[in-house]
Amino acid sequence: MKNGMKKTAAVVMAAMLMGTGAVIPAAEDMGIFSQTAIVAEAASVGKVTGLKSKTLSNSEIQLNWSKVKGASGYTVYMRKNGKYNKLGDCKGTSYTVKKLPNATRENFKVRAYKTVKGKKVYGKYSANWNTATNPQACKGLKVSSVGTDSVKLSWTKIGCTNYRIYQNIKGKWKEIGKTTGTSYTVKKLAPATKYQFKIRACKQDDKKTNNNHYGKYSGVVTATTKKSDKITQADIDVMKKELQEYSNSKAEYVNTHYTEFWTYGEEYNTLDEYYQLCINESSPDTSSYDDVYTIPFTEKNIDNITRMFKEQLKYEYEKREKAYYVVYVEICPNGHRINPKPCWAIYFLY
Template sequence: MKNGMKKTAAVVMAAMLMGTGAVVPAAENMGIFSQTAIVAEAASVGKVTGLKSKTLSNSEIQLNWSKVKGASGYTVYMRKNGKYNKLGDCKGTSYTVKKLPNATRENFKVRAYKTVKGKKVYGKYSANWNTATNPQACKGLKVSSVGTDSVKLSWTKIGCTNYRIYQNIKGEWKEIGKTTGTSYTVKKLAPATKYQFKIRACKQDDKKTNNNHYGKYSGVVTATTKKSDKITQADIDAMKAELTAYSRNKAEYIKEHYTEFWKYGIDYNTLEEYFVMLENKLVPDESSYDAVYAIPYTQKGLADTIALYKRKLDYLYETRGDVYYVVYIEDCPNGHLVNSNPCWATYFLY
């Protein structure tokens, strides 16, 4: 009768302590006092807290958590098919999960245990922890097409959430965009300019967090944008300034005779003053000119076009004594026959 009462009391105590979350092993023919001791030990196993992780590679994740006082060890679990399955035991507060697929999200839990009379007595599970492995390195990055102001990149598909695109800007790699596809067009680039790009894959832990895991960078690709066939106002201004200066230097007639213009009621203190007058006042609509030469803008660019004009100026100044100054450059006027468009016309004043 006394033994029956003791067993009843032990069962009641066990039931009360199990309500605290401790897991109690079966008695397995143990004495009532041993069973009571195990139940008491179970109640003192704390819950694991502070579970975090560090992704080591595209196949390994290291879990870390806070130490539970008095624990003999810890058991690590990973969810699969909706159920948490045991991965293994460890004595410390760190465990590395290996041989995982790359770019996959995983969920983990950990709980502490005490070893009592050769049996493991567990505390409560930790909160679950969601993390992911890194993607593999991106492969197959290439330049698909090049425009005057854009470069299209493409690469081989791998498992990841998205791809991040990087550009070398003044010696520093900066992220310039992202995409879920396997191509990306970089826009708003300058014509005839060399650029460098690389990419890497990104895997997010889940859709609600911004905790990202990255694969290794791809190789670097280089692309040079095409030369623009458009003539801008800046091109025209630069050409006019350079050819005007070049023409000034060749205008020997003006240099020799500008001081004689006082006979015509025109007086200038310096040669520079007279040149300014020509540039500001003597345009084709307001003065006489005896020739208009149209030379097309070449595909080799502004510098090559200017060189063509200079060769023409050299010839004209050497063969004609009455032509002394080039003062005006503009888009080719209507009626001038040229082989390509657009072009510029040069007026020779006399």
């Protein structure tokens, strides 16, 4: 009779603790239900909180969580086919899951347990934690085609959410775009210019977050855009710089007597300062010039035009020994009085 009363009391207590979420051993595993201490211990196992992760590689994820007071250990679970399956036990608050496929999303839960008389008594499951492994490194990156202002890149497909494209800009790698495909065209580039690119794959935890995991960078590819079939503003800028340097070298009298000149009421200490003051202060409205030369927007050969202008500068210096010529370029999108079509107007100011 006494044993029957003890069993009844234990069953009642177990029923009262069902709502706590504690997981207790089955009655047949407990032996005599007088072991109410086990039931009481089950009620005191706390729920795991603070579950987070760190993706270590394309095959390993490290889980971390907050310590549960009084816990003997923890059991880690991973979802597969809609169910959470046990991965293993650990004593501490960290567990590394290994041998995972690359670029895959995984879901985990953890719960604490106490060991009472050789039995594991569990607390509630933690909240679900979703994360992903890194993709593998991108391979096969190559330059598929090159235009005057664009470069098309392509690579081998791997498992990931998307690919990120990077360009070396002034010595620093900058992300310039992303795509879910295996090719990308970089646009708005300058003609006849060398560029460097690389890519890496990205895997997102799930569709609702922006927590990204990246694979290693691919190798670097280099591409040089084609020379434009017509003159560009960049060509004009290079020509102007070359002509100005040529003009400075031909200004023999100024190079030896520059200290005798006083430029626009400003002081200067070196020949370079003198030249810069002249350039800064010169315009067709403030200086003299013999003629205006124009370069149509449709012109194609900047090299021939540059050679022609050098000959003209040489001739001008022979006419005016003490002169210094400033190369002034004016863009005329609506045309110039001596050329009604869009052009660049070139002045040799002195």
